[in-house]
Each structure stands twice: as C-alpha cells, then as structure tokens.
Amino acid sequence: MNLKVIAFDADDTxxxxxxxxxxxxxxxxxxxxxxxxxxxxxxELFTTQINxxxxxxxxxxxxILSMIEAAVKISEGTLTVNSIQKIINLGKELTxxxxxxxxxxxxxxxxxxxxxxxxxxxxxxxxxxxxxLHDSGLGHYFxxxxxxxxxxxxxxxxxxxxxxxxxxxxxMIGNSLKSDVLPVLEIGGHACHVPFHxxxxxxxxxxxxxxxxxxxxxxxxxxxxxxxxxxA
Amino acid sequence: MNLKVIAFDADDTxxxxxxxxxxxxxxxxxxxxxxxxxxxxxxELFTTQINxxxxxxxxxxxxILSMIEAAVKISEGTLTVNSIQKIINLGKELTxxxxxxxxxxxxxxxxxxxxxxxxxxxxxxxxxxxxxLHDSGLGHYFxxxxxxxxxxxxxxxxxxxxxxxxxxxxxMIGNSLKSDVLPVLEIGGHACHVPFHxxxxxxxxxxxxxxxxxxxxxxxxxxxxxxxxxxA
Numbered sequence: 180m181n182l183k184v185i186a187f188d189a190d191d192t193x194x195x196x197x198x199x200x201x202x203x204x205x206x207x208x209x210x211x212x213x214x215x216x217x218x219x220x221x222x223e224l225f226t227t228q229i230n231x232x233x234x235x236x237x238x239x240x241x242x243i244l245s246m247i248e249a250a251v252k253i254s255e256g257t258l259t260v261n262s263i264q265k266i267i268n269l270g271k272e273l274t275x276x277x278x279x280x281x282x283x284x285x286x287x288x289x290x291x292x293x294x295x296x297x298x299x300x301x302x303x304x305x306x307x308x309x310x311x312l313h314d315s316g317l318g319h320y321f322x323x324x325x326x327x328x329x330x331x332x333x334x335x336x337x338x339x340x341x342x343x344x345x346x347x348x349x350x351m352i353g354n355s356l357k358s359d360v361l362p363v364l365e366i367g368g369h370a371c372h373v374p375f376h377x378x379x380x381x382x383x384x385x386x387x388x389x390x391x392x393x394x395x396x397x398x399x400x401x402x403x404x405x406x407x408x409x410x411a
Numbered sequence: 412m413n414l415k416v417i418a419f420d421a422d423d424t425x426x427x428x429x430x431x432x433x434x435x436x437x438x439x440x441x442x443x444x445x446x447x448x449x450x451x452x453x454x455e456l457f458t459t460q461i462n463x464x465x466x467x468x469x470x471x472x473x474x475i476l477s478m479i480e481a482a483v484k485i486s487e488g489t490l491t492v493n494s495i496q497k498i499i500n501l502g503k504e505l506t507x508x509x510x511x512x513x514x515x516x517x518x519x520x521x522x523x524x525x526x527x528x529x530x531x532x533x534x535x536x537x538x539x540x541x542x543x544l545h546d547s548g549l550g551h552y553f554x555x556x557x558x559x560x561x562x563x564x565x566x567x568x569x570x571x572x573x574x575x576x577x578x579x580x581x582x583m584i585g586n587s588l589k590s591d592v593l594p595v596l597e598i599g600g601h602a603c604h605v606p607f608h609x610x611x612x613x614x615x616x617x618x619x620x621x622x623x624x625x626x627x628x629x630x631x632x633x634x635x636x637x638x639x640x641x642x643a
Contacts, residue, residue, distance in 0.1 A: 234506045236538025240472035247479060248499055251492045260483045260490045267480055274466045305537050306468025309560045323573045326558070328541045341555045 180369065182295060183344050185406065186325070188353030189301035189308060191375040192399070193284050194315055198377060199276045200242070203269050207246050210265055214253050224249045225380060236328050238304030243270030274307060278314040281375075283400035288320040290403050299324040300338060300351065302358065330358035332365045339368070352402060355382045364390045373399050412601065414527055415576050417638065418557070420585030421533035421540060423607040424631070425516050426547055430609060431508045432474070435501050439478050442497055446485050456481045457612060468560050470536030475502030506539060510546040513607075515632035520552040522635050531556040532570060532583065534590065562590035564597045571600070584634060587614045596622045605631050 190196030204224065208217040215223070227249040228242065235241030246266050250258055291297060298321055301308050305326045312324050325341070327334050339349055346367035353359025353373065360370040361384070369392045388395075394405055422428030436456065440449040447455070459481040460474065467473030478498050482490055523529060530553055533540050537558045544550050557573070559566050571581055578599035585591025586607040593616070595602040601624045620627075626637055 234503055234538075235472060236536070238472075238537075240467060240470075240476060240536075241538075243476060244472060244499065244502070247495065251496050251499075254492065256491070256493050256496070258492045259488070260486065260492060260495065261488050263479065263492065263495055264483045264488070267476065267483075270476070271466055304468070304472075305470075305558055305560045306466075306473075323569065326537055328537045337555065 182350050183348040184342050185295045186298045186300040186351045188359045189299050191354045195279045203273050211253055223253055237302040239307045240304050283398050287399050296322050298322055302327055302330055332362040335362050335366050357382050357384045414582050415580040416574055417527045418530045418532040418583045420591045421531050423586045427511045435505050443485055455485055469534040471539045472536050515630050519631050528554050530554050534562055564594040567594050567598055589614050589616045
C-alpha cells in the first residue's frame, strides 16, 4: 500500500454518538406515549427521517425537525405546542452532549501522526460535527475535518479530488460498513471496519464484506499493525 | 498580486437567496398575525435566531427550528400544532426554491476558469448549499465547495490551510462586508465586495472599508478587469 491520507469517521468511531440519539428517542417516545406504543412512535420517527433525508440531509437539526413533524402526525394535530417546546429542548440538549472518546482512539491517532495526513470524514451537520471535534480535544491530530453531505461513492470521489490524491492512496476507518467501507472499496480505496455495539437502522447492511482492500478489526488500535511499519 | 485561489460566496453573490428568506418570513408573520404585529414577530424571530446560532449555526434548518420556537413563544403556548405543520411546510418550500443566477455570474466564472483555482466558500447548511450549487448548474466551474460553519478570521485561516496556500494567494468575492471582506483582509488576503440590494440584518456593518487589498464593484463582471491580464 502506498497510502497518503487516513480518514476517520467521527460518530461511534472516534467518540460515542448513537447512544445519545437512542436516549433522546426514548425521551421523545415518553412525550408521545399517550398516542401510540413506543415501538410505533419510533417507527413513525424513522419513516419521517428517511422521507426528509432528500430535503434535510443527515445530522442533528434534521433529526429535531423530524421529531417535531412526527409528533404532529402521531397526535393527529391534537398535541399542545408545549410538547413541541419539550421536543425542541430535547434537541438542544442533544447538541450539547459531552464528548466521550472511544477506547484506544487517542493512542491510535498519536501513533499515526507524522506518518500520514490524517483527516476526519463524517456526515452530519457542519456546526455539530465541528463542535464535537473541538470538544473531543482531538483536533490537533487532524489536518482538517471534511463534513460530507452523504457518504456514497460519488461523495468519496469528490473528497479524494479535493485531497489531490488517487483512491489507492486513501484509507478510510469507520464503524459503518454501508457508509465507511462499501463506497470506498467501490472507488478503489482501502477501508477498515471497527464495529460499534450500536448501529442506526439506516446504516445496516445484510451481507458480509470480502475484498482485498478491506480489513475488519475489533479495536481501533489494531489498525496500527496494519498501517505502521513493523519495528525490528 | 500572486493569486492562486479565487473564492466566491454563494448566497446573493452567485444566486439570489435573501429575498426567499424575506418571502418566507412574510408568510410566517401571516401565520402568527393574530398574536403580534408583523414587526414584533420579525423581531422575535431574529432574536431567537441569534440566540440559537451557538447551537444551530447558520443555515436553513436552524432557521426553520427558530421559526417554530419563536412561534411557540409568541403564542405563549396557545398555538395549534397545525400552525406548526404550516411552518414546517414553509421551511420545506424554502429548501426547494429555484436557483436564479445573478447577472454576469456565468460570464465571470467562464472568463476566470483556467486562470485560477475557483472555489465556493459559503456559510450555511451543507445539504442546502450542495443542492443549490448543483441546481445552479455552476458546479463544473469550481474545483470544490467549502461550506464553512462560520466566516470569521479563524475560519478563513483553516480554509487557507486546507487549500495549502498562504493568505496573499487568496481572493474572496462576496456580498457581505462583515463575512466576506473584513475577516479576509484581517488575515492578509484579498477581498472584493459586490453589494446585493438586500442584506440580512445580522450581516450589516456601520462603517466603510478602506484597505489596499480591498475592492468594491457594482457588478461581478467588473472583477475581470481586476483579475485578468490586460490584453494588448
């Protein structure tokens, strides 16, 4: 491998994220539980989110807007706006959650620094991702952060063009096979999967990945033995 | 000047934007006019937006969330959620407005192409800005689009680092003295102001700009005589 750029996904790769969304969704179901079962509320929220993706894209503000829209629909217009305010407050709390690094992240970044250009490549809201990277204290390890509006093959092609490299020089590390691995392999890059215990339903795929440019590891520190020269 | 990158603001520099927000705000005031005067509603919306900037940042989704929050507050909790749905619909319409290029934009980009690396440097929502650039048909003129979470001096320093240039090689063109001109001059870059007839209150400044690296033009095509070599 002749790698130049190592890109890290952020949410649930560098620091925890999905558990915060699950906690928020639980509280949202609590606000709405006079109308439907928690399961049906979650289903309605998920459907609303997916329908809104073409307009809002990924990230926290679209999520808050989808909660509000789902609430109006679930209540068939009978909800009070005080409940809307509660949902807005839930959303604002979510934008201020403390950043908890995953095990081994700092050690990994510290060891890779100087060997490659390190970047963050993440979906989501620009403001939210910049805030989280800042609060993580990891910013100084990275040349910069790339917030992408999606993580499909075309988005990675644009990213690689911006980085002025070719796909063979690009290595992506992340917790989502669908977003961090498959599209990168498709365009000829390298990808490494570090599973996280919780995955958003939208990110799940139902098959295994086998590819010469693909690695699967259990802890992010294991990437060091793949990317660093063996010492004598 | 030894310029390498010419950066263009997007909203109200390449295509119209603020008039769409003003149109939406007028409709929002219409929904809320049983509670307050249009002027007081606008003032409450503006205050809510500014208060939410640290959490939501710039852009269309934060604007929709601020309309909803302002509506709950203005009605003192008495609004029906059907009005909330109307506001959500207003917001969704705003994410789908047609892109209308400003006069001279295409001619200017076409003439500059090949002489410099051209980029878009804009604040706002990632998804929304990508959609607008795509719909504008101007994408092929630009090396890439930089969506920035803010346009302060520190944000331009990061941008210039990402572009692997020095500030003296950077030239910014935009309609906001506050966001497109002053911070760029502050870090040693070049800036050109092309006023648009309408400016968001938050972008206004109350003094004139005089600086050796600063130009003011009435139409974007005038930048060509500043940036292109004189023909014999």
